[in-house]
Amino acid sequence: MNDLANHPVKLGGVHHAAYRCRDAKETVEWYQRVLGMDYTSAFSEDHVPSTGEYDPYMHVFLDAGNGNILAFFELPNQKDMGRDENTPKWVQHLAFRVASEEELLAAKEHVEGLGIDVLGPTHHGIFKSIYFFDPNGHRVELAADIGTDEQYAELKRVAMPMLDEWSETKKAPRHADWLHEIARKEHNL
Incomplete structure (x- = not known):
């Protein structure tokens, strides 16, 4: 391109x-x-x-x-x-990387220990996240990468076809369904 x-x-x-x-x-x-x-x-x-x-x-x-x-x-x-009332609260957020899934779980325990409501961990196939809000109403995400080099390469490979299909149809392209399958398997769905 x-x-x-x-x-x-x-x-x-x-x-x-x-x-x-x-x-x-x-x-x-x-x-x-x-x-x-x-x-x-x-x-x-x-x-x-x-x-x-x-x-x-x-x-x-x-x-x-x-x-x-x-x-x-x-x-x-x-x-x-x-805030933009036409945009759902979950859309605009600050996402920070943590080094591992163990660090993510330790962070969750710490944040909850401060009396802050935490959502997650949520499995996104190649990373897991927790979510909470700062005192200004900004949504904060902590994310731990868990994917393989092959998975990240595949996501890069299908990025443009997914964008092109979305641009034409405004429906979720199915090029990365394997991500959702990984999460479903972990949750036994």
């Missing part, structure tokens, strides 16, 4: 992903306590550097590991934080 090797933009990873929060201090403390993230830095301005408009904010940055930074904005002069 596209010759990505010669693409003029060479990305070096995600510098940071930014979301809104209700309270910057509460958010930093929650991500430290619940996920062990290191609070690395903050910026606070009265005027937005990119637009020049007056809109005081606190912008906080947390290290999610491997150079991945999660950031939040507290915007006290804006309307209360909401």
Whole structure:
């Protein structure tokens, strides 16, 4: 399709992903306590550097590991934080990798021990996940990869045919039914 090797933009990873929060201090403390993230830095301005408009904010940055930074904005002069009511709550989420299924189960025990409701583990064929919400209403996922190199290669191979079929039919393509079969077998369904 596209010759990505010669693409003029060479990305070096995600510098940071930014979301809104209700309270910057509460958010930093929650991500430290619940996920062990290191609070690395903050910026606070009265005027937005990119637009020049007056809109005081606190912008906080947390290290999610491997150079991945999660950031939040507290915007006290804006309307209360909401969400896109036309998008189901399960769609928009922050997903973090943990090293193993054992670490996933330990994380679940830790998060539940803090009084947070946790859904899962959910088996996705090539990874397992747990889900819960942060104090801002953002859904958080922890995921442990459990697939084989062959399974990941097969998913890469069928990615474009699946996208093409979806684009034409808007129905779930069946190219990766084997993923669902793996999950069904584990749950004896």
